[in-house]
Amino acid sequence: AQKVTQAQTEISVVEKEDVTLDCVYETRDTTYYLFWYKQPPSGELVFLIRRNSFDEQNEISGRYSWNFQKSTSSFNFTITASQVVDSAVYFCALRRSGGYQKVTFGTGTKLQVIP
């Protein structure tokens, strides 16, 4: 069985602060993909990043960075110098590679960036 845990339900930060959103996952698969999605108040889920389980390199995209650690089954997401537009619900997700492709989502972390 697959499981994704986002223990932080809600986080509030002041604009320009850095914030890290935690994601811990469970899977018996040796190959899998991890994802982060952003759901702004408008409601549409926006894809942010996909990570293959073979690739543990950290990734940076502008103010966003992701820290994938297989040893701790974590895939954390950091926003540097947060902005009000970052306010949204962020979902971490896990998907098997190949074959049946069910995607399991965490319960989401609501981030509020206060100006």
Added chain:
Amino acid sequence: GAGVSQSPSNKVTEKGKDVELRCDPISGHTALYWYRQSLGQGLEFLIYFQGNSAPDKSGLPSDRFSAERTGGSVSTLTIQRTQQEDSAVYLCASSPGGSSGNTIYFGEGSWLTVV
């Protein structure tokens, strides 16, 4: 189309009526998913299609819920004898499938309100 298209975007229905929600996936995407998101909640998996078949329909909450997909493209989620607890956003997503594409892309959702 360029993205996943869902209709209607908003639906208000009376308790006991049947509703149909439509999803038009990204052209060429073989995998299609339905999720449900109640107000302020995470994503609840409903059903997964690969082509026209549904290898996993384990998330359908009751026999009032059914879904079909025709021509490997459009999918319809039907809720019979709607109840107030069915009120939620119903999200459709699609994925290219196979080994080349494992990211799923979401539509904007169909907001269902049962009164």
